[in-house]
Amino acid sequence: MxxxxxxxxxxxxxxxxxRTKIFLLLGSFVAAVLFFQPGPLxxxxxxxxxxxxxxxxxxNLRRVWFLLLSIALISTVSWSVFARGSTPLVWRVxxxxxxxxxxxAIKIDSMIVSGLIFLSTTRTEEIVLGLIRLRVxxxxxxxxxxxxxMVPTIIGTAxxxxMVPTIIGTVVTVAEAxxxxxxxxxxxxxxxxxxxxxxxxxxxxxxxxxxxDQLAKALESRGFGAGRERTSYLEIGFHVADAFAxxxxxxxxxxxxxxxxxx
Amino acid sequence: xxxxxxxSFRYRSAPEPALSEVTCHIRPxxxxxxxxxxxxxxxxxxxxxxxxxxxxxxxxxxxxxSIAGQDIQGLRPRDLADRVGFLFQDFxxxxxxxxxxxxxxxxxxxxxxxxxxxxxxxxxCLRLARLEVLRHKAPAGLSGGQKQRLALAxxxxxxxxxxxxxxxxxxxxxxxxxxxxxxxxxxxxxRALTLLIIDPETDEVGWAxxxxxxxxxxxxLSGTPAELWSEGDRLDALGVKGFTLARLATALGLAxxxxxxxxxxxxxxxxxxxxxEGAADRLRRADDERASxxxxxxxxxxxxxxxxxxxxxxGVSCAIRRGEFVAILGQNGSGKTTLVKHFxxxxxxxxxxxxxxxxxxxxxxxxxxSRHVGLVFQNPDHxxxxxxxxxxxxxxxxxxxxxxxxxxxxVEEALEAVGLSDAGDxxxxxxxxxxxxxxxxxSTLATKPELIILDEPTTGLDHRELLGMMALIxxxxxxxxxxxxxxxxxxxxxxxxxxxxxxxxxxxxxEGPTREIFGNESGLFDLGLTPPPVVQVGNRLxxxxxxxxxxxxxxxxxxEGPRDKGTETRQ
Numbered sequence: 001m002x003x004x005x006x007x008x009x010x011x012x013x014x015x016x017x018x019r020t021k022i023f024l025l026l027g028s029f030v031a032a033v034l035f036f037q038p039g040p041l042x043x044x045x046x047x048x049x050x051x052x053x054x055x056x057x058x059x060n061l062r063r064v065w066f067l068l069l070s071i072a073l074i075s076t077v078s079w080s081v082f083a084r085g086s087t088p089l090v091w092r093v094x095x096x097x098x099x100x101x102x103x104x105a106i107k108i109d110s111m112i113v114s115g116l117i118f119l120s121t122t123r124t125e126e127i128v129l130g131l132i133r134l135r136v137x138x139x140x141x142x143x144x145x146x147x148x149x150m151v152p153t154i155i156g157t158a159x160x161x162x163m164v165p166t167i168i169g170t171v172v173t174v175a176e177a178x179x180x181x182x183x184x185x186x187x188x189x190x191x192x193x194x195x196x197x198x199x200x201x202x203x204x205x206x207x208x209x210x211x212x213d214q215l216a217k218a219l220e221s222r223g224f225g226a227g228r229e230r231t232s233y234l235e236i237g238f239h240v241a242d243a244f245a246x247x248x249x250x251x252x253x254x255x256x257x258x259x260x261x262x263x
Numbered sequence: 264x265x266x267x268x269x270x271s272f273r274y275r276s277a278p279e280p281a282l283s284e285v286t287c288h289i290r291p292x293x294x295x296x297x298x299x300x301x302x303x304x305x306x307x308x309x310x311x312x313x314x315x316x317x318x319x320x321x322x323x324x325x326x327x328x329s330i331a332g333q334d335i336q337g338l339r340p341r342d343l344a345d346r347v348g349f350l351f352q353d354f355x356x357x358x359x360x361x362x363x364x365x366x367x368x369x370x371x372x373x374x375x376x377x378x379x380x381x382x383x384x385x386x387x388c389l390r391l392a393r394l395e396v397l398r399h400k401a402p403a404g405l406s407g408g409q410k411q412r413l414a415l416a417x418x419x420x421x422x423x424x425x426x427x428x429x430x431x432x433x434x435x436x437x438x439x440x441x442x443x444x445x446x447x448x449x450x451x452x453x454r455a456l457t458l459l460i461i462d463p464e465t466d467e468v469g470w471a472x473x474x475x476x477x478x479x480x481x482x483x484l485s486g487t488p489a490e491l492w493s494e495g496d497r498l499d500a501l502g503v504k505g506f507t508l509a510r511l512a513t514a515l516g517l518a519x520x521x522x523x524x525x526x527x528x529x530x531x532x533x534x535x536x537x538x539x540e541g542a543a544d545r546l547r548r549a550d551d552e553r554a555s556x557x558x559x560x561x562x563x564x565x566x567x568x569x570x571x572x573x574x575x576x577x578g579v580s581c582a583i584r585r586g587e588f589v590a591i592l593g594q595n596g597s598g599k600t601t602l603v604k605h606f607x608x609x610x611x612x613x614x615x616x617x618x619x620x621x622x623x624x625x626x627x628x629x630x631x632x633s634r635h636v637g638l639v640f641q642n643p644d645h646x647x648x649x650x651x652x653x654x655x656x657x658x659x660x661x662x663x664x665x666x667x668x669x670x671x672x673x674v675e676e677a678l679e680a681v682g683l684s685d686a687g688d689x690x691x692x693x694x695x696x697x698x699x700x701x702x703x704x705x706s707t708l709a710t711k712p713e714l715i716i717l718d719e720p721t722t723g724l725d726h727r728e729l730l731g732m733m734a735l736i737x738x739x740x741x742x743x744x745x746x747x748x749x750x751x752x753x754x755x756x757x758x759x760x761x762x763x764x765x766x767x768x769x770x771x772x773x774e775g776p777t778r779e780i781f782g783n784e785s786g787l788f789d790l791g792l793t794p795p796p797v798v799q800v801g802n803r804l805x806x807x808x809x810x811x812x813x814x815x816x817x818x819x820x821x822x823e824g825p826r827d828k829g830t831e832t833r834q
Contacts, residue, residue, distance in 0.1 A: 123361045181658060182634070199648045199658070215359070217340070220315070220319065220341045223341050223370050224341060231375050231381065232378065233368035233385065
């Protein structure tokens with residue numbers, strides 16, 4: 001359970017206050033939901049990739065390329081088939097449907113990329129502290145951080161079939177144990193493959209349950225939720241770079257809004 | 264400091280109480296070792312001390328528990344966090360921060376300790392745990408031993424007055440174990456802390472002020488290590504292995520208590536015992552008679568590099584012969600598990616080759632290899648998934664496409680071999696850890712592999728379960744299976760294994776007959792390994808005995824007669 005997306009590196013984005021990065025994340029989401037056309041969404045994605053490059057976080061994209069690609073393909077194909085339009089291309093696919101599908105694909109992928117850059121450049125503890133300073137109750141903020149911890153587990157489980165080398169320990173160990181007994185995870189049709197995963201899911205699920213139980217005990221014994229005013233060892237604060245980042249992001253967002261409502 | 268009066272507890276839906284009428288008192292600054300077989304109530308007792316029972320684990324609790332004079336009824340673990348610290352066996356689940364310093368700070372933050380004081384505590388606790396240089400590292404990247412010491416530092420940062428350690432070293436390798444105990448010794452020198460240590464091994468907690476043995480939820484025996492020194496038989500009856508050196512003393516009819524193996528050897532000599540003439544040769548000859556057949560597994564210049572570039576194995580060559588019983592020893596991270604994962608095809612070599620009965624493993628499917636090589640993983644819970652033991656064991660044979668008749672024949676055979684014939688219809692999850700381990704062995708056995716590899720087969724088992732498991736493995740070996748185990752349990756290797764392979768940093772540094780390898784103590788020390796006490800005493804007396812029986816059988820009374828060659832070279 002101890003795999004984080006956070007990349008411990010030096011970068012201007014890492015040095016930003018977590019609250020700034022939360023605002024940038026929300027701003028990118030707003031920009032993404034404004035549009036349906038591929039053009040401006042592609043521009044947004046480019047801005048995000050630039051942001052990620054400055055934050056030296058793009059390496060993490062390689063870990064989820066499969067997820068990004070699958071979403072893009074599923075979105076493009078399904079919208080092409082089901083969305084209506086007036087310019088037919090082939091079969092029941094229309095130009096408008098295809099455009100809409102590509103737009104939706106870039107939109108979802110942009111949001112994932114933005115979230116990933118956030119998690120890659122911000123420590124879990126910083127996120128929690130940022131949320132607390134934004135007046136989110138501590139327990140809720142911590143629950144959120146636990147949810148973040150689960151992200152790699154979920155992605156890992158989903159990708160276990162592909163044996164991505166970076167996925168978490170339990171999934172790998174269970175898969176290895178069952179494959180040692182002769183379980184074949186790679187051959188057969190979709191139904192067969194799904195069925196052959198049952199021997200993986202039961203131990204993983206039980207292990208996660210036990211782990212959660214242990215975690216609860218360990219958390220409480222370290223005074224979690226003791227009901228006293230919580231202090232913080234980590235220090236955060238707004239600096240010049242934060243103001244610069246927020247103004248720049250504000251300008252870009254304003255530009256996107258202007259394009260959306262004038263053009 | 265810690266006082267229990269008539270404490271009873273029954274888990275919800277359990278028919279029998281886990282604790283009944285436990286009364287005991289631990290004085291301030293006392294170090295108490297808590298022993299008992301698995302299921303004796305050790306962990307249950309510990310869980311009542313900080314309110315985990317009854318607040319996080321449901322059941323019926325009666326009696327009075329007080330910490331530092333205060334009744335803790337109604338207090339939750341979080342309310343007691345700055346009074347009773349808890350260190351758990353599973354260090355993975357205790358760490359949740361992204362770097363070492365923040366991990367230590369987490370507790371004090373929760374208690375509202377001012378930042379400057381937190382910073383002081385972080386420094387102090389990291390120094391005590393010898394983790395200062397790692398303060399900016401991610402906990403996930405630490406070794407097991409370092410993780411457990413980080414968990415210790417994190418608990419100490421709360422500045423509790425009592426500390427409960429629930430099997431803190433069970434998942435650690437020998438070096439990790441030694442470092443943790445050293446940290447605790449330093450801690451005791453620094454401040455008066457009351458300590459309760461749960462450990463399955465009496466030898467490990469021999470330095471305690473007092474030992475308490477639980478049995479069926481009751482205090483069955485209590486006394487100082489000196490008082491329990493010669494109580495080997497009573498401890499045995501309670502499912503706890505007594506002091507190893509005490510058993511040796513008793514066998515030789517000596518009454519005094521020995522602090523260490525040097526003292527033991529000196530006392531044995533002083534009592535007029537000497538090594539019988541030719542004893543060493545007799546032991547070595549007996550080894551030769553157990554020689555084995557032709558090559559089964561041939562490893563040639565095996566190298567394995569992980570995708571991130573780490574070289575886990577760097578040119579390993581070795582051979583396993585038919586019918587052998589071999590152990591691979593070494594620290595965590597030395598490449599032992601990586602090596603055996605190549606033997607059944609889970610991992611494929613980056614370079615080099617492995618041949619099974621002369622045939623290269625390259626290109627062979629895992630499903631096919633699993634018929635010839637069975638690998639039993641360390642934690643049975645990583646593989647058990649069926650609702651009935653019978654189905655769990657049948658999983659492998661069914662995947663081989665055998666007829667239902669043949670499958671059930673093999674299942675019965677395998678269950679019989681592990682002593683679970685009557686349990687076939689039970690749910691594996693109601694079994695103890697030791698029995699679940701047996702289910703895992705049976706699952707492998709049912710596929711009838713020639714080579715059975717067991718990764719840490721005795722971890723987490725109590726003394727009796729350990730003896731049962733090793734007797735089972737020995738029977739399998741005698742029945743013709745070739746056995747390879749990966750282990751940290753040096754006593755297990757000494758007692759059962761004929762040949763050992765020592766690994767370090769992805770290489771085999773030495774291999775040979777167990778007797779020869781264990782006779783060279785400094786060679787083992789260099790790898791962070793320590794031979795078991797009996798072997799050490801034997802080495803000091805000049806006889807390469809591996810078990811208590813062998814050592815006692817090699818000694819004779821009387822000071823006259825020609826001395827054994829070994830003795831002369833030692834002195």
